[in-house]
Amino acid sequence: MSAPLPEAFFARDALDVAHDLIGRHLRHEAVTLRITEVEAYRPGDSACHGFRGESARNRPLFGPPGRLYVYVCYGIHRMVNVVTGPEGEPQGVLIRACAPVEGLDVVAARRGGRTGPVTLTGPGKIGAALALDVAWSGHPVFEAGGVEVLPGAPAAARLIGPRVGIDYAEPVHRDAPWRVAEADSRWVSVRKTLRPL
DNA sequence: ACAAGGATCCTCT
């Protein structure tokens, strides 16, 4: 039994938190996952949802750190972020892929009868596996009893590369190596644009 | 009230 990482863990720049989150655990009820791939979205970043100001959807991004920011993408997928940095600055880390630790049977049951092996590579699959929706947006991850980020074991060997699906961003942000993944893990998406740290 | 587009996923070839 380990306590969740404290609020202060998330009160840093999104890129620092992104690197430090690889190998940590994400738990919701019976399901525990090890984080294997993330992306940092930062203040002044034209790919960040907070770049064009605050709205009802992205409000948690501007709030204090250590809270979830959950939104719906393409009308289907629930994307899970953890807010970072000081209150007032829009920044956070998107969870893109995980490895199963516990509760894989529950995850499989949540896949709506879909056949084939359960995969956790891709942000939409993480939201589904943890049964999160936008009602969880704003929920703290440093308190026991809901969604928790646990210490796990940080990964020393990492890969970095550009983020996925943000071609609309300014080139300086589009090409920035703000995606981080665990090296030597099969639970990583879009591997071809990643390189050793 | 409406139209447009999206930090994706899955199923083909």
Place this chain on the structure above:
DNA sequence: GAGGATCCTTGTT
């Protein structure tokens, strides 16, 4: 490797 699915959020009339 390419294209369609699918529906919520946002900004504009």
